[in-house]
Amino acid sequence: MSFVWDPPKNLLELPTGQEIRLYGVLFALGAWIAWMLIRKGLKSLFMEKGEAQVAAKLRATKLLDKLTWLAVVLIVFGARFIHLLFYDREYFFYDPLSIFRIWEAGLASHGGTLGGFMAVTLFWTRCRDKFLGASFLEFFDRFLPPIAITATFIRLGNFFNQEILGSPTSLPWGITFLHPVDGGEIVARHPVQLYEAIFYFATFFILKFVARKSRQPGFISGLFFLLVFGGRSFLELWKDSQNGLFDGAYLSTGQLLSLPLILFGIFLMFPRKESVIKTEFQ
Numbered sequence: 001m002s003f004v005w006d007p008p009k010n011l012l013e014l015p016t017g018q019e020i021r022l023y024g025v026l027f028a029l030g031a032w033i034a035w036m037l038i039r040k041g042l043k044s045l046f047m048e049k050g051e052a053q054v055a056a057k058l059r060a061t062k063l064l065d066k067l068t069w070l071a072v073v074l075i076v077f078g079a080r081f082i083h084l085l086f087y088d089r090e091y092f093f094y095d096p097l098s099i100f101r102i103w104e105a106g107l108a109s110h111g112g113t114l115g116g117f118m119a120v121t122l123f124w125t126r127c128r129d130k131f132l133g134a135s136f137l138e139f140f141d142r143f144l145p146p147i148a149i150t151a152t153f154i155r156l157g158n159f160f161n162q163e164i165l166g167s168p169t170s171l172p173w174g175i176t177f178l179h180p181v182d183g184g185e186i187v188a189r190h191p192v193q194l195y196e197a198i199f200y201f202a203t204f205f206i207l208k209f210v211a212r213k214s215r216q217p218g219f220i221s222g223l224f225f226l227l228v229f230g231g232r233s234f235l236e237l238w239k240d241s242q243n244g245l246f247d248g249a250y251l252s253t254g255q256l257l258s259l260p261l262i263l264f265g266i267f268l269m270f271p272r273k274e275s276v277i278k279t280e281f282q
Contacts, residue, residue: 078115
């Protein structure tokens, strides 16, 4: 026995004929919630540095507005590039300009992470003097946890889009997708998109809880990378092959791409001398 899942992928159609996809709406909703939470975190950071509440909120809003557009561009193109390079390379080599067709299916979370990190680093090098003496890692610790909420909504979007499917299963909660994006076999599968969504949602609250206990800059950022990409690597065990560049090896492409980010997270969690923290990314 399994559940049959075949929801409409379009939320509505505009008079111009353009379709509004549920995936895009969920992506935007997750990004908006993360934006609000990041602003709240930056506001509290600036208040800790001695700024008044109203001024801290205004400073956080202005800085986040500057970061948003840069982050959106680099995250989307980073996600598109890594997807094409590791999951659809023949199409990419045949038509390199396909990287600009971001409306087509194909965004890799590892590429989005790389693009986001580049955006945050570029933003910091330009605006660090406006952070009232806060270090890059203090800023990063406030920025990263809400991203887990965005990841939650993205995986829900994948579920509605019938993509990134789980492996076949006979378990009672298996789901049969009637129109999978990749044209895969129509059988009961692990709803691995929901597994990931639940895990990322829980990760956000774990990070919020640990943040109340930890005062070490960088620890929350490191724990974010360790949990998100460690959890993703574990859940890859229940995913169907996405025909990635390294699929068929001992580890899947997703697991191999997660490994450097897991190691980076562990590195950030190690204690540092205060003098080192203050000079990082300066």
